[in-house]
Amino acid sequence: xxxxxxxxxxxxxxxxxxxxxxxxxxxxxxxxxxxxxxxxxxxxxxxxxxxxxxxxxxxxxxxxxxxxxxxxxxxxxxxxxxxxxxxxxxxxxxxxxxxxxxxxxxxxxxxxxxxxxxxxxxxxxxxxxxxxxxxxxxxxxxxxxxxxxxxxxxxxxxxxxxxxxxxxxxxxxxxxxxxxxxxxxxxxxxxxxxxxxxxxxxxxxxxxxxxxxxxxxxxxxxxxxxxxxxxxxxxxxxxxxxxxxxxxxxxxxxxxxxxxxxxxxxxxxxxxxxxxxxxxxxxxxxxxxxxxxxxxxxxxxxxxxxxxxxxxxxxxxxxxxxxxxxxxxxxxxxxxxxxxxxxxxxxxxxxxxxxxxxxxxxxxxxxxxxxxxxxxxxxxxxxxxxxxxxxxxxxxxxxxxxxxxxxxxxxxxxxxxxxxxxxxxxxxxxxxxxxxxxxxxxxxxxxxxxxxxxxxxxxxxxxxxxxxxxxxxxxxxxxxxxxxxxxxxxxxxxxxxxxxxxxxxxxxxxxxxxxxxxxxxxxxxxxxxxxxxxxxxxxxxxxxxxxxxxxxxxxxxxxxxxxxxxxxxxxxxxxxxxxxxxxxxxxxxxxxxxxxxxxxxxxxxxxxxxxxxxxxxxxxxxxxxxxxxxxxxxxxxxxxxxxxxxxxxxxxxxxxxxxxxx
Amino acid sequence: xxxxxxxxxxxxxxxxxxxxxxxxxxxxxxxxxxxxxxxxxxxxxxxxxxxxxxxxxxxxxxxxxxxxxxxxxxxxxxxxxxxxxxxxxxxxxxxxxxxxxxxxxxxxxxxxxxxxxxxxxxxxxxxxxxxxxxxxxxxxxxxxxxxxxxxxxxxxxxxxxxxxxxxxxxxxxxxxxxxxxxxxxxxxxxxxxxxxxxxxxxxxxxxxxxxxxxxxxxxxxxxxxxxxxxxxxxxxxxxxxxxxxxxxxxxxxxxxxxxxxxxxxxxxxxxxxxxxxxxxxxxxxxxxxxxxxxxxxxxxxxxxxxxxxxxxxxxxxxx
Numbered sequence: 018x019x020x021x022x023x024x025x026x027x028x029x030x031x032x033x034x035x036x037x038x039x040x041x042x043x044x045x046x047x048x049x050x051x052x053x054x055x056x057x058x059x060x061x062x063x064x065x066x067x068x069x070x071x072x073x074x075x076x077x078x079x080x081x082x083x084x085x086x087x088x089x090x091x092x093x094x095x096x097x098x099x100x101x102x103x104x105x106x107x108x109x110x111x112x113x114x115x116x117x118x119x120x121x122x123x124x125x126x127x128x129x130x131x132x133x134x135x136x137x138x139x140x141x142x143x144x145x146x147x148x149x150x151x152x153x154x155x156x157x158x159x160x161x162x163x164x165x166x167x168x169x170x171x172x173x174x175x176x177x178x179x180x181x182x183x184x185x186x187x188x189x190x191x192x193x194x195x196x197x198x199x200x201x202x203x204x205x206x207x208x209x210x211x212x213x214x215x216x217x218x219x220x221x222x223x224x225x226x227x228x229x230x231x232x233x234x235x236x237x238x239x240x241x242x243x244x245x246x247x248x249x250x251x252x253x254x255x256x257x258x259x260x261x262x263x264x265x266x267x268x269x270x271x272x273x274x275x276x277x278x279x280x281x282x283x284x285x286x287x288x289x290x291x292x293x294x295x296x297x298x299x300x301x302x303x304x305x306x307x308x309x310x311x312x313x314x315x316x317x318x319x320x321x322x323x324x325x326x327x328x329x330x331x332x333x334x335x336x337x338x339x340x341x342x343x344x345x346x347x348x349x350x351x352x353x354x355x356x357x358x359x360x361x362x363x364x365x366x367x368x369x370x371x372x373x374x375x376x377x378x379x380x381x382x383x384x385x386x387x388x389x390x391x392x393x394x395x396x397x398x399x400x401x402x403x404x405x406x407x408x409x410x411x412x413x414x415x416x417x418x419x420x421x422x423x424x425x426x427x428x429x430x431x432x433x434x435x436x437x438x439x440x441x442x443x444x445x446x447x448x449x450x451x452x453x454x455x456x457x458x459x460x461x462x463x464x465x466x467x468x469x470x471x472x473x474x475x476x477x478x479x480x481x482x483x484x485x486x487x488x489x490x491x492x493x494x495x496x497x498x499x500x501x502x503x504x505x506x507x508x509x510x511x512x513x514x515x516x517x518x519x520x521x522x523x524x525x526x527x528x529x530x531x532x533x534x535x536x537x538x539x540x541x542x543x544x545x546x547x548x549x550x551x552x553x554x555x556x557x558x559x560x561x562x563x564x565x566x567x568x569x570x571x572x573x574x575x576x577x578x579x580x581x582x583x584x585x586x587x588x589x590x591x592x593x594x595x596x597x598x599x600x601x602x603x604x605x606x607x608x609x610x611x612x613x614x615x616x617x618x619x620x621x622x623x624x625x626x627x628x629x630x631x632x633x634x635x636x637x638x639x640x641x642x643x644x645x646x647x648x649x650x651x652x653x654x655x656x657x658x659x660x661x662x663x664x665x666x667x668x669x670x671x672x673x674x675x676x677x678x679x
Numbered sequence: 680x681x682x683x684x685x686x687x688x689x690x691x692x693x694x695x696x697x698x699x700x701x702x703x704x705x706x707x708x709x710x711x712x713x714x715x716x717x718x719x720x721x722x723x724x725x726x727x728x729x730x731x732x733x734x735x736x737x738x739x740x741x742x743x744x745x746x747x748x749x750x751x752x753x754x755x756x757x758x759x760x761x762x763x764x765x766x767x768x769x770x771x772x773x774x775x776x777x778x779x780x781x782x783x784x785x786x787x788x789x790x791x792x793x794x795x796x797x798x799x800x801x802x803x804x805x806x807x808x809x810x811x812x813x814x815x816x817x818x819x820x821x822x823x824x825x826x827x828x829x830x831x832x833x834x835x836x837x838x839x840x841x842x843x844x845x846x847x848x849x850x851x852x853x854x855x856x857x858x859x860x861x862x863x864x865x866x867x868x869x870x871x872x873x874x875x876x877x878x879x880x881x882x883x884x885x886x887x888x889x890x891x892x893x894x895x896x897x898x899x900x901x902x903x904x905x906x907x908x909x910x911x912x913x914x915x916x917x918x919x920x921x922x923x924x925x926x927x928x929x930x931x932x933x934x935x936x937x938x939x940x941x942x943x944x945x946x947x948x949x950x951x952x953x954x955x956x957x958x959x960x961x962x963x964x965x966x967x968x969x970x971x972x973x974x975x976x977x978x979x980x981x982x983x984x985x986x987x988x989x990x991x992x993x994x995x996x997x998x
Contacts, residue, residue, distance in 0.1 A: 223760045224717075224745055224746075224747050224760055302746070303720075303746075307746060318722070411879060533868070534871075537871045540875075542829070619864050620864035621863065621868045622862050622863045623864070634748075637748075637753070
């Protein structure tokens with residue numbers, strides 16, 4: 018018997034024991050196993066107290082800690098106000114309804130033109146046209162002003178995130194100690210839900226757009242740090258040696274050799290920062306960022322589904338436009354540049370003529386207001402279409418949907434929930450440690466057990482198990498839908514394009530937009546939450562399996578064909594097994610997205626850790642929020658480490674090369 | 680061409696001059712620093728705040744409206760980052776307000792004149808399925824009429840987000856109702872369920888509050904529980920169940936205005952105007968339905984009220 022089969026058998030046995038434990042423990046009076054008092058730590062109280070000290074008394078002598086954070090806030094507010102001046106407000110005299118515009122902000126046509134020109138410059142006419150269309154959508158559907166408010170905060174948040182990420186990434190590259198300290202911090206930044214640290218940010222940096230900007234930066238920066246360190250490490254050593262030989266100083270080596278060589282990779286990080294910043298639009302609008310996120314929330318409070326979808330799609334349009342543009346720029350940075358010579362005009366012909374045209378349109382806007390502000394009479398709207406659609410489904414198909422829901426709840430969700438909640442905690446911790454030991458050795462076993470103990474010590478064990486259940490079931494279903502879609506996308510170019518577009522939309526459309534119709538059709542509860550999580554977490558399952566299948570070495574497939582495999586055999590015996598490591602990474606990402614979504618689904622009344630975070634937020638309870646957030650992070654890190662170790666083993670077994678992604 | 684240009688310049692000059700003249704004509708205000716009013720995420724509050732802001736602007740004050748969470752805002756009101764919150768509901772905000780005013784950093788500037796109602800609510804068509812409503816005794820006999828597959832045989836009651844409190848679990852137990860309390864995470868989810876059930880004329884029993892657009896849009900009534908008295912929430916002996924508290928309705932109460940303590944020192948005139956501000960449930964209900972049901976913008980609605988009630992608000996700012 019080979020070791021793999023032996024291990025499967027072992028886990029099958031353990032699963033049977035777990036089932037028995039969950040089934041009989043309550044009958045035997047064993048569950049729930051009480052948590053000994055010395056394992057309970059009042060971390061929440063300690064964090065809240067520390068926070069109070071930080072806000073109220075901490076001082077550097079001349080000024081307090083709060084003065085410092087407020088000064089930082091004022092510093093960030095400055096460029097933000099500048100961006101708002103250019104994009105949203107212009108210069109106004111007077112206040113409120115009597116305000117008179119002296120210098121208008123950039124008009125819709127000007128901005129659209131500049132974006133189109135950027136697209137043409139970065140890639141070509143097709144991209145330019147696409148960007149132009151995205152921005153025309155914003156204007157035509159009456160979302161211009163909100164979109165520009167959102168754009169103004171993105172324009173400020175992204176450079177801060179990129180610059181901060183670069184500095185930290187370079188530091189981690191240069192000094193191993195920094196790297197070691199930074200690595201767990203980045204893990205936490207990526208896994209602790211934003212809701213958990215909104216309250217302390219509000220306390221320290223004041224209410225309003227700046228606090229929202231900072232929350233966005235914290236959330237969006239980690240990939241930039243990671244990408245920077247990785248990119249610098251992967252610069253060919255010959256290049257670095259060369260820079261030493263020609264006598265570069267340390268700073269020259271970094272700025273003239275290493276960073277330029279790593280530029281294409283760095284641009285991938287920039288793209289990530291942009292996309293993650295746009296993910297934060299809704300949450301940022303809850304604490305005063307306004308803009309499109311506020312439009313979405315406001316429309317859905319009125320149950321105006323159409324307006325919610327329109328505003329949500331505006332976020333998608335903005336996100337997809339900025340994503341494509343930054344990707345095109347990343348590719349452009351890989352092309353060898355053509356050095357133009359001659360006068361300023363000759364070198365910057367393109368840029369200058371766009372600038373001149375923008376200026377001309379702005380001036381024309383004084384005479385023709387339609388060039389400045391999209392005329393209200395020409396504003397498009399889907400009006401009642403979306404509401405009517407939901408109403409139609411609701412009235413005609415509710416019973417069928419209810420039957421599906423009942424079956425899913427009865428046969429899958431509730432049994433899994435009962436099973437997980439009935440498991441005694443010492444058994445769960447033991448299983449975690451065993452899994453860690455088998456996949457990654459003693460160190461991983463210790464990590465898993467320690468993180469499990471941490472969750473136990475917070476007193477949130479039951480909520481953590483509920484989280485595990487909702488997340489687990491959602492990931493399972495996302496996998497069941499996502500992997501076949503990935504197979505389809507890998508097999509045909511057309512399918513790939515259609516599926517890609519759907520997935521891009523699902524990932525950038527704020528979940529709140531579809532959460533409310535889902536509640537209308539399935540009521541408040543776990544099932545609605547599960548649907549929302551599946552929709553959001555589907556993307557990586559599809560992407561990674563498609564990518565894995567496409568990168569199967571052609572020799573392997575040829576060998577299979579020569580041996581006379583049918584198409585089905587090729588898929589199940591060769592392509593899927595060799596795509597396994599990639600698919601495991603996809604699974605990892607799916608879990609991360611599902612966990613991040615659970616905080617949002619708290620809005621439809623789940624009873625898990627996400628709900629704890631949300632309650633703490635509304636009560637402005639710093640400690641409780643952070644503790645629940647850390648418990649979510651602990652689950653995420655356990656899953657991440659176990660799967661990464663599993664993927665490494667699978668790679669080794671398949672004899673594939675490649676580094677393990679963190 | 681020359682003429683239009685000249686006209687344009689003249690208009691520009693006039694525009695430049697107007698605000699200066701207007702400010703001069705108005706009473707001088709104590710400080711031109713912006714007064715920050717908080718905005719939350721329900722329409723009534725946006726209108727109340729919009730009205731107050733418009734009135735203060737008429738008085739010559741510099742006003743800013745900022746987004747802030749309903750409960751989280753007290754942190755800002757204590758430190759003076761935020762200045763005025765126009766709607767703190769007796770029913771949901773009392774504890775947070777008491778906590779903030781206890782230290783003296785936040786002061787209560789009196790009632791807005793509006794009365795908050797929060798109670799169990801059902802659509803009219805449920806009277807057929809459950810005769811005897813709106814009296815709460817009727818619920819005892821027809822829990823099954825409100826049941827869903829998940830809660831059957833118990834009835835299903837959709838409660839507000841957990842943080843809103845409301846003691847519904849206690850109420851169900853104390854009154855011996857065979858209902859299960861399900862908490863929605865947000866009120867958007869709550870009213871999404873109501874809309875869905877109403878479209879299908881399906882059974883539903885949920886928490887509805889007023890002033891809000893829902894009781895204006897849907898035909899229905901609040902359940903009549905034994906009227907609230909403070910003793911009911913503290914003394915088990917009170918009411919029909921001698922062993923339990925909360926055997927009565929939810930309290931109703933005023934919607935309060937609160938402010939940072941520094942407002943009265945820095946902008947005494949503004950503090951007076953805020954204290955003077957009152958509006959009735961009916962007026963507010965009409966404006967909420969104009970915005971949420973007829974699609975009017977909040978700015979237009981506020982401007983319409985300002986035009987129609989000039990004498991009222993001029994009295995608040997002593998003009």
